[in-house]
Amino acid sequence: MASNLACIGLDVWRRSDFRDMVAAARSGAETIAKDGEVGVHIWTDESGARLILTTEGDLVRVVTPTFYAAPGAIISEPQAIDGGLVLAELVNQHDEVITEIACQLEELSLLAGAEQPVTGPASVVVLGNSVQVTGRADGAVPGLVFEPTGAYAASTDAVAHLTGVVLAVEQRAVSSTGQAFTAARVQTDGFQVTLCVPAGDPQLASGDVVDVEGYVVASLPALRR
Structure with missing residues (x-):
């Protein structure tokens, strides 16, 4: 893992x-x-x-x-909870709720002073602690899921299980450590996340269907304005 x-x-x-x-x-x-x-x-x-x-x-x-990832979701009414985490809803363009999310939020310290209600485009990054390629997608894949497993736990945590389709893959490397990693754009249930994994763990390609257990960090850039 x-x-x-x-x-x-x-x-x-x-x-x-x-x-x-x-x-x-x-x-x-x-x-x-x-x-x-x-x-x-x-x-x-x-x-x-x-x-x-x-x-x-x-x-x-x-x-x-x-x-650092581009927005791929819309976060609505994030609320700070104990432990430095945030609970929020992810909504579609019609303000219909897709799912809840428990996450770390880059701009948590700015949330209390923001004009309420808070909503806007957000990036959702999933650090893939466990990732498996389960198949290939030739078109739309039914039954994609995003389950905020940490939102319903006795002790809330910023973790989730998701299935998704890889849309694009980029190989990156940190010069100071020499370590490579993969940043993949993934379509899940109603929104997109950026999935990060160590290079080759596993090897990812566009069209792969993935099953992921990971840690969730979001960014809501509008809070910095």
């Missing part, structure tokens, strides 16, 4: 390597929110690999890996 960091080419095995990586990211990160001693900063590598850093003074308290 791939770690969240491995899915974006930032896998490390020693605590010292992790600390060095976070320190380097912190020095080149963009600050998107500051409230007293607490700050939220986003570092983005040329490959698209991204770290969200929550700091308190000089200490980095939380590190969340994700990927």
